[in-house]
Amino acid sequence: MNDDDVVRLEALTRRYGSGRTEVTVLGPVDLGFERGCFTAVMGPSGSGKSTLLQCAAGLDGPSSGRVVLDGTDLAALSETARTRFRRTATGFVFQAYNLLPSLTAEQNVALPLRLAGRRPxxxxxxxxxxxxxxxxxxxxxxxxxxxxxxxxxxxxxxxxTRPAVLFADEPTGALDLTTGHELLRVLRDLVHSPGERAAGTVVMVTHDPQVAAFADRVVFLADGLLAGELRSPTAEAVAERMTALGRPAAEETAGAPC
Structure with a gap:
């Protein structure tokens, strides 16, 4: 982690249940997402990918540890204040489009502003x-x-809303290969294009090595814990690392920053 992280997860743990039925699905995790970087999060099914994304975005609260988002400790906010903060500091894209069918594209896009009580x-x-x-x-x-x-x-x-970070959970899951890659190029351009077009930071969960290869950095999870990362990934290197997660040593590969 460094001072330029737009999201910091510090000793983050998420548990469900209590007593004998308590299960730790994530953590402890210490992880930063750099400003101006497109990061993919990967791991086997049940590794904690979506839980990590939901905690990082403030959609779910950690059982212990903390999330610092764009300089704000989410634990220091009331639930109402956290909701208001999340509406402007984060954007979220799911596999399902979740558009309202009776509204135009322009009206659908305006919804977050209207929900925040602001006229576009x-x-x-x-x-x-x-x-x-x-x-x-x-x-x-x-x-x-x-x-x-x-x-x-x-x-x-x-x-x-010009969010500090855009979170995406399997955004190409419902798209064909060509269309999915077109969307990924849009996301990558939003991060790296200068000026008004820049989205700042994208954090994306995916299970597909070809999708992850569009990112600047891939972070791997296994059994709720960090299992290394790759910089400037290729689909082949990501697939190899995913295969290696079933073996004892999946060592972190360092590289140049975004």
């Missing part, structure tokens, strides 16, 4: 759609858009 400024929503290449489809309803276009609208919706 002129052009604000349109700019978010332009970021994902859909500036000309603002008036289209979801049933007139392809699956890939609907997921781009979901990304624009997550970006409209």
């Amino acid at each position: 400024a002129r052009g604000e929503v349109r700019r978010a759609l332009e970021q994902v290449g859909l500036g000309d489809r603002a008036g289209s309803r979801p049933h007139h858009l392809s699956g890939g276009q609907q997921q781009r609208v979901a990304v624009a919706r997550a970006l409209v």
Whole structure:
């Protein structure tokens, strides 16, 4: 971890149940997500990937340890304050698009601003759609858009509040290979393009080595614990590391920062 981490997980643990039925599904984990970096989180089924993402985004609270998001300790906030903070500091994209079918693309993107009690400024929503290449489809309803276009609208919706970090949970899971790769290029460009287009930071859960290869960095989990990382990953290197997670030594591979 370093001073430029937009998210820091410090001795983070998540347990469920109590007494004899208590199960630790995550941790303890010490991990930072760097500002201006596209990070993929990988691991076998049940390794704690989604739990880590939910805790890092403030959607779920840790059993112990703490989450510092964009300089704010989430444990220091009330539930109401945490919800308000999360609405502006984070964006979230799921495998399902979760668009309201009766609303246009522009109206769907505006929802986070309206939920926060803020009237969108002129052009604000349109700019978010332009970021994902859909500036000309603002008036289209979801049933007139392809699956890939609907997921781009979901990304624009997550970006409209200008979050410090965008969390994505299997964002290409419902897309074909070509469309999924187009979306991943959009996410990568949002992180690395300068100026207004930059999303800042993306943290993505995936099970697919080809998807993870679009990231700058891949963090691996096994049995709820960190199991190393790769920088500038290739699909082959990620697949090899995933295979190695079943063996005793999955050593961390260091590399240049993002």
